[in-house]
Amino acid sequence: MRLLSVNVGSAVRLGNSVSGICKEAQSGSVRVMKLGLQNDAICDKKYHxxxxQAVYVYGGDDYDYWEQAHGLALEPGTFGDNLTIEGLSSLHxxxxxRLQIGDVELEATAPRIPCATLGKRMKDPKFPVAFRKSQRCGFYCRVLAEGELSADTAVIFTANEAPHRIAIVDMFELYYDPKPSRxxxxxxxxxxxxIQARKQFQPKLDELNG
Known part of the structure; x- marks a missing residue:
C-alpha cells in the first residue's frame, strides 16, 4: 500500500451550511495530530x-469503483478524505x-455515514443514497502516534486479529438495520x-437487553 494523497480543506459554504468536506491534495508534508490534520477545517463537530474520528481514510480501490461502476473520475479528497491510500478498499x-505511515500510526474506529452535505458536495442530492448502497464508506481513525505525512509514503497495514472483530462495512450496515441482533x-x-458510535449503539443494546 502507498499513501496516494494527503488532503486538507478550509471551511466553505455549501448551500445554507458551512462545511470542511472540500479537501485538496497537499504538495508538502502535513502534521497529523491527535485531533486531526494541521490546518484542516472540521465544522460539524457533532458528527465529525x-x-x-481524527482522520478520515478512503481507499484508492474505492475511488476506482466509482470510476468503473459510475463513470466518475474523482480526485483524492473529493469525499472529504484526509488520506487517500492506494491498494486499500473499505470492504476489507x-x-x-492499524495503519503505519512513516511515524504516524492510525487505528480504524468507524465507518463514514453519508449525509446531505455529501450530496451538496457532489451537486447531487441523491448521491448519498448511491454512496450508502456502494458500501464504499471509507473509515475514521484515531491517531495512536503523531507525526508528519506526505504523499508517496509506504503504508504498513496490520490487521486486528481479535476472534470476533467486526468489519467496517458490517458496522456501516448496522447503522441502517432496523432490527439488529443482540x-x-x-x-x-x-x-x-x-465514542460517537458507542453512544449511539449502547442504548440500542440496552433496549434489546430489556
Missing amino acids: GGPD VHVGD ERMQQVLDAPIA
Whole structure:
C-alpha cells in the first residue's frame, strides 16, 4: 500500500451550511495530530472530528469503483478524505486494524455515514443514497502516534486479529438495520469503536437487553 494523497480543506459554504468536506491534495508534508490534520477545517463537530474520528481514510480501490461502476473520475479528497491510500478498499478493513505511515500510526474506529452535505458536495442530492448502497464508506481513525505525512509514503497495514472483530462495512450496515441482533450489537460494542458510535449503539443494546 502507498499513501496516494494527503488532503486538507478550509471551511466553505455549501448551500445554507458551512462545511470542511472540500479537501485538496497537499504538495508538502502535513502534521497529523491527535485531533486531526494541521490546518484542516472540521465544522460539524457533532458528527465529525474528535480523538476517535481524527482522520478520515478512503481507499484508492474505492475511488476506482466509482470510476468503473459510475463513470466518475474523482480526485483524492473529493469525499472529504484526509488520506487517500492506494491498494486499500473499505470492504476489507476491520475496526481495530492499524495503519503505519512513516511515524504516524492510525487505528480504524468507524465507518463514514453519508449525509446531505455529501450530496451538496457532489451537486447531487441523491448521491448519498448511491454512496450508502456502494458500501464504499471509507473509515475514521484515531491517531495512536503523531507525526508528519506526505504523499508517496509506504503504508504498513496490520490487521486486528481479535476472534470476533467486526468489519467496517458490517458496522456501516448496522447503522441502517432496523432490527439488529443482540449478538451483532454486542460484537460492535466489544470492538475499539469511536465514542460517537458507542453512544449511539449502547442504548440500542440496552433496549434489546430489556
